[in-house]
Amino acid sequence: MSRSRSEDLRFGERLALRAIDLISTLYLGYKPPVNEEAFRTLGVRGYAKWSGATGRAMKVLAAGLGEAESQFVIGFSGLWLGCGYCGAGHIHAGNLIVFRDRNVLTALDDATLRDLYDTPDSEAIARLHELLCAPEDARLLGLITRLYELREGAEPGTEDDAYLELALSCWDWVTECTIVIGLEIPFESVPPLTPLAKNRKLLRRYSEARARSRAPGDDAE
Amino acid sequence: MAGLRYRFDRPDAPPPVVRVDLLESLDDGHEVAILAELAAATQGSPTTVVVGLSALTRYDPRLRPFLLALQGQISGEGGRAVYVADRPRLRGVALWVIHMSEDSQAKIVPNMAAALEWLRITDERVSSAEERTLTRLERLEGEQGGRR
Numbered sequence: 001m002s003r004s005r006s007e008d009l010r011f012g013e014r015l016a017l018r019a020i021d022l023i024s025t026l027y028l029g030y031k032p033p034v035n036e037e038a039f040r041t042l043g044v045r046g047y048a049k050w051s052g053a054t055g056r057a058m059k060v061l062a063a064g065l066g067e068a069e070s071q072f073v074i075g076f077s078g079l080w081l082g083c084g085y086c087g088a089g090h091i092h093a094g095n096l097i098v099f100r101d102r103n104v105l106t107a108l109d110d111a112t113l114r115d116l117y118d119t120p121d122s123e124a125i126a127r128l129h130e131l132l133c134a135p136e137d138a139r140l141l142g143l144i145t146r147l148y149e150l151r152e153g154a155e156p157g158t159e160d161d162a163y164l165e166l167a168l169s170c171w172d173w174v175t176e177c178t179i180v181i182g183l184e185i186p187f188e189s190v191p192p193l194t195p196l197a198k199n200r201k202l203l204r205r206y207s208e209a210r211a212r213s214r215a216p217g218d219d220a221e
Numbered sequence: 222m223a224g225l226r227y228r229f230d231r232p233d234a235p236p237p238v239v240r241v242d243l244l245e246s247l248d249d250g251h252e253v254a255i256l257a258e259l260a261a262a263t264q265g266s267p268t269t270v271v272v273g274l275s276a277l278t279r280y281d282p283r284l285r286p287f288l289l290a291l292q293g294q295i296s297g298e299g300g301r302a303v304y305v306a307d308r309p310r311l312r313g314v315a316l317w318v319i320h321m322s323e324d325s326q327a328k329i330v331p332n333m334a335a336a337l338e339w340l341r342i343t344d345e346r347v348s349s350a351e352e353r354t355l356t357r358l359e360r361l362e363g364e365q366g367g368r369r
Contacts, residue, residue, distance in 0.1 A: 053355060080309055081313070082309050082314070082317075084310075117308075120275075152332070162361060165353075169350050170350075172354075173351050176346075177320075179313060179317050180321075183314065
């Protein structure tokens with residue numbers, strides 16, 4: 001960590017933060033609530049390296065694993081590390097992509113993610129097998145299972161492992177700052193952490209479909 | 222203080238290591254007792270402390286301020302801490318604590334085997350994650366570029 005986070009931001013850092021917040025809002029459709037913490041922790045140059053590498057990693061992962069799969073892998077990396085913000089936001093993005101492309105809802109709604117957040121590792125994989133049991137979920141289940149195995153110390157070997165290891169190390173780095181909000185934030189309040197957040201029409205359709213899918217009396221997602 | 226809510230242990234090897242396992246939610250008395258017991262065990266010298274959170278079955282909001290105090294005591298003496306937690310939310314609590322403490326040496330692992338492995342190495346958490354990320358990213362970008 002190149003800067004002491006308890007120090008106030010200097011004038012130049014505050015200006016740079018405003019510019020980054022503006023660019024983020026234009027690109028993503030919302031202002032990420034972690035930019036200030038990243039500036040405090042990493043400094044301006046450190047922030048540029050951190051956010052630049054994260055953007056590159058997201059592109060590489062999407063090209064290597066698929067657009068939706070990459071978002072689920074990133075989300076589960078963040079969730080495993082303890083960051084509810086990264087977990088909910090990237091899995092939300094993965095859910096939106098699946099809904100946009102296949103018009104289906106995955107089993108990974110916010111209530112399920114909250115449950116997984118408190119599930120011991122020894123039970124998590126069995127729970128994911130229950131949730132992702134449809135034939136079309138096989139690829140995603142395989143990736144997340146392998147992600148958990150690598151996290152537990154398995155030796156890399158499969159074709160996808162290099163991508164999974166990139167997600168794990170990159171979100172090790174990312175969650176160092178996002179954890180300041182990632183512990184308490186309600187999952188349902190986290191936007192999809194990609195430019196899909198600007199697609200209001202898709203967000204509305206998805207939200208309506210989720211509402212329809214819930215049985216009466218269920219907790220709201 | 223009723224019942225066993227934590228366990229304090231000083232394993233023989235590899236020294237100097239102290240292990241504190243939290244078994245259930247603590248009250249003020251337990252928290253004070255743990256900090257005092259730790260001070261007595263370390264005698265002000267840099268010590269590695271393994272903090273076990275895996276026996277906790279739920280997140281108690283009191284845990285964060287207590288771990289912050291514990292972390293402050295460990296790093297204040299020049300020691301390092303490794304947190305063992307098998308639930309994501311509790312790993313998040315530990316990450317929040319070590320981030321707020323600005324302790325780059327502290328680590329979070331999912332099980333005791335990983336903690337024992339970590340005891341053998343010296344690792345700077347954030348720069349290690351950065352280095353691993355950039356190395357993997359460059360390799361994969363190179364491979365993807367080569368395939369185009």
